[in-house]
Each structure stands twice: as C-alpha cells, then as structure tokens.
Amino acid sequence: MNLLIPNLGSTSLKYQILEMPAERTLARGRVERVSDYGEAIEQIQAADAAVDAVAFKAVLAGPAYRGTFVIDEAVMEAMRRFLPAAPVHNAIYLRAIEAFRAEMPGVPLVAAFEPEFHRTMPEYARVYGVPAEWRSEDGIEKNGFHGASHEFIAGRAAEFLGRQPGELKTVSCHLGGSSSICAIDRGRSIDTTMGFSPQSGLENATRHGELDVFAVLLMMDRHGWDTEEVRRQLARESGLAGLSGIPGGDVRDIAAAAAAGSARAQLALDVIAYQVKKTIGAYAAAMSGLDVIAFTGGIGENSAALRSAVCSGLEFLGVELNPERNERGQGDRAISAESSRVAVLCLATNEEVIVARRAYRCLQPGG
Numbered sequence: 001m002n003l004l005i006p007n008l009g010s011t012s013l014k015y016q017i018l019e020m021p022a023e024r025t026l027a028r029g030r031v032e033r034v035s036d037y038g039e040a041i042e043q044i045q046a047a048d049a050a051v052d053a054v055a056f057k058a059v060l061a062g063p064a065y066r067g068t069f070v071i072d073e074a075v076m077e078a079m080r081r082f083l084p085a086a087p088v089h090n091a092i093y094l095r096a097i098e099a100f101r102a103e104m105p106g107v108p109l110v111a112a113f114e115p116e117f118h119r120t121m122p123e124y125a126r127v128y129g130v131p132a133e134w135r136s137e138d139g140i141e142k143n144g145f146h147g148a149s150h151e152f153i154a155g156r157a158a159e160f161l162g163r164q165p166g167e168l169k170t171v172s173c174h175l176g177g178s179s180s181i182c183a184i185d186r187g188r189s190i191d192t193t194m195g196f197s198p199q200s201g202l203e204n205a206t207r208h209g210e211l212d213v214f215a216v217l218l219m220m221d222r223h224g225w226d227t228e229e230v231r232r233q234l235a236r237e238s239g240l241a242g243l244s245g246i247p248g249g250d251v252r253d254i255a256a257a258a259a260a261g262s263a264r265a266q267l268a269l270d271v272i273a274y275q276v277k278k279t280i281g282a283y284a285a286a287m288s289g290l291d292v293i294a295f296t297g298g299i300g301e302n303s304a305a306l307r308s309a310v311c312s313g314l315e316f317l318g319v320e321l322n323p324e325r326n327e328r329g330q331g332d333r334a335i336s337a338e339s340s341r342v343a344v345l346c347l348a349t350n351e352e353v354i355v356a357r358r359a360y361r362c363l364q365p366g367g
Contacts (some may be wrong), residue, residue: 001023001053001363002017003017003020003055004016006100009034013037015031017229028215029085036104037096037099041099041100045103053363055110055358056112057112058079059113060086061081061111068361069111075111076097079093079276080300081132081219088366110363112354112359114145114148117189120188128141144182144195148354149297153296158350168361171283173308174300175298175299177249178200179201179203180193180203181203184284197285239325244262246268249268251303273309277314291343293342293345296348307346319341319344320337321344322334
C-alpha cells in the first residue's frame with residue numbers, strides 16, 4: 001500500500017509517499033507558495049508513484065477523535081467544531097482535505113490526530129480544575145500535541161541506545177516554531193506541556209504558551225477587544241515574537257539580535273531555556289527518574305547554545321554535556337559526556353512514518 005503523507009504549512013506543502021508496511025520512501029517533495037491546494041495536488045500526482053490512500057497529521061477534533069480515522073463528514077464536522085481552539089491548523093487541514101477529496105475522488109483519506117500518543121496520560125494529568133460540565137459536555141481537558149514526533153522519538157532513542165522503549169524514562173523535547181515536551185515513561189506518554197490547544201505550554205514562535213486566563217479577560221474588558229482580536233494577538237503576535245519584538249519569532253533571528261545586544265531578544269532566549277529546563281526537572285520527578293533527554297525539531301537539533309543553557313544546572317539529575325559533541329556534531333548523536341548518568345541525544349524526528357503506520361493499521365480489515 002502506497003500512502004501519501006502531506007505535511008501542511010500555511011503557504012507550503014511537504015509530502016512523502018511511503019510504501020507500507022515496508023516503510024520505504026517512494027517519493028518526497030515540497031511545493032512552495034501554495035494558494036490553491038488543487039495545483040499542489042496535481043504536482044504531487046506527477047510524481048512517479050501511485051497513491052492508494054492519503055494520511056494527514058491532523059490536529060484537533062475533540063475527545064471522540066484521539067486516534068486515527070477514515071475521514072468522513074462526522075470527522076470533518078468535529079474538526080469544524082474545534083476550529084476556534086486550533087484556528088490556524090484546523091483551517092488549513094479542512095481546506096486541504098476538501099481539495100484532496102475533489103482532486104483524488106475514491107482515494108481513502110485518513111486523519112491521524114496528534115493527541116493519539118497522549119491517550120495514555122493518567123486522568124489526574126489530563127483534567128483541569130473547571131466545572132465538570134466543561135469536560136463532559138465540551139471536551140475541555142488536556143489533549144497534548146506533537147504526538148507523532150514524541151512517539152517516534154521514544155522509539156528512536158531506545159533504538160539508538162540499544163534498548164527497548166519499555167525500559168526507559170525519556171523526556172522528549174520537540175523544539176521548533178512549535179514546541180512541546182513530553183514525559184515518556186517506559187514508552188507511554190504520561191504528561192506533556194501542550195494542553196487543550198496548541199496555544200498552551202511552552203512559548204512558541206508566535207503563540208503565547210502559559211498565560212493566566214484572567215489576564216486575557218481583563219484585557220478584553222479594558223480595551224473592548226472581541227474574541228477574534230484576542231485570538232489574533234495570542235496566536236500571531238505573542239510567544240517568542242512578543243517577547244523579543246521580532247516578527248515571526250524565528251530563534252535564529254532572535255539569537256542574532258541577542259548577540260547584537262538586544263535585551264528583549266536575550267530575554268526571549270532565557271525564557272525558553274528556563275521553561276524547558278524547569279519542565280525536564282518536573283517530568284523527572286513525575287517519572288521518579290530519568291534515563292534520556294532527547295532534543296528534536298529545528299531548534300532542538302540545531303541550537304547548541306539552547307541545549308547548553310537547558311542542561312546547565314541539571315547536573316543534580318546526572319546530566320553532563322560533552323561540549324565538543326554538543327557544538328560540532330551532526331546527525332543523530334549522543335551529546336552527553338561519558339560520565340553522564342542521563343543520555344542526552346540529538347535526534348531527527350520522522351512524524352510521517354508514524355502517521356503512515358497509524359493509517360496503514362486503520363485501513364486494514366478490522367482496523
């Protein structure tokens with residue numbers, strides 16, 4: 001079975017075509033400046049590989065859809081219902097799904113929702129202290145995201161170390177334009193930083209992260225803002241962009257500005273390093289130990305300075321970096337010192353292969 005896995009951005013579309021279950025890559029590519037998904041799909045179809053099904057790394061459709069599903073109108077309606085909680089992500093995927101339906105009629109479309117890996121979180125880590133009806137009637141609870149990435153990293157870290165995922169207590173740090181951290185206790189997610197929506201948790205490039213909701217209510221009352229204005233500011237102008245004053249919140253630009261003397265840019269770097277370090281400590285406590293810290297994502301893999309700032313001060317947990325490995329290595333590698341009790345790894349993630357595995361299982365008889 002050949003599965004097309006699109007990775008959708010606001011103006012770009014990356015894709016892989018994977019032969020399953022062999023997990024062999026038949027084609028891959030990137031379509032830039034996407035304004036019409038129909039044109040992008042035509043370019044993909046020009047690749048010399050037949051497509052039996054399309055599988056999306058979907059984001060949020062509520063508690064009934066924390067898994068992998070063949071897309072029908074019920075799935076689409078659930079995604080629309082939760083559009084206010086994931087306005088950018090769900091809008092993009094809804095548009096793309098409609099386009100694939102039109103351009104590839106008869107080809108099964110599958111949604112592998114990001115919270116799937118986090119279904120193993122215990123209830124006490126999932127619930128919020130809000131009226132019970134919020135949860136029972138509207139699905140307000142922690143979902144968690146980046147599930148495909150964290151699931152892949154759990155397996156890859158174990159493979160790299162010659163161990164089994166069920167033997168390790170791992171903190172997976174997916175750090176990029178969108179960032180989250182996951183506590184993986186013997187292969188199972190037990191907690192993660194993103195909550196009900198991708199807005200929560202760590203500060204992201206333009207998304208705010210943790211924020212007292214009463215501050216939002218005060219600003220709405222004081223300035224007369226409606227929900228759309230608040231949503232725009234919190235999703236587009238906050239996070240590292242808001243802290244640094246640098247539009248887009250790209251850490252490379254922020255680091256350059258900090259090196260040039262910008263106090264706001266340095267503050268943004270200090271904030272993200274502190275939040276990651278604090279979370280690693282908390283998750284080590286939650287798992288009663290720590291075997292692996294794995295850095296992945298554009299920032300996690302490429303910012304030696306951030307990795308150093310995060311790990312500095314974690315010596316009490318048995319974390320020791322090898323500075324040369326941290327600064328100069330390439331590819332999947334250990335960056336911890338030989339004497340470190342905790343393995344610190346840099347690993348490339350592969351969300352597409354996890355989505356393909358889930359979709360392949362879903363499309364099997366009885367799946």
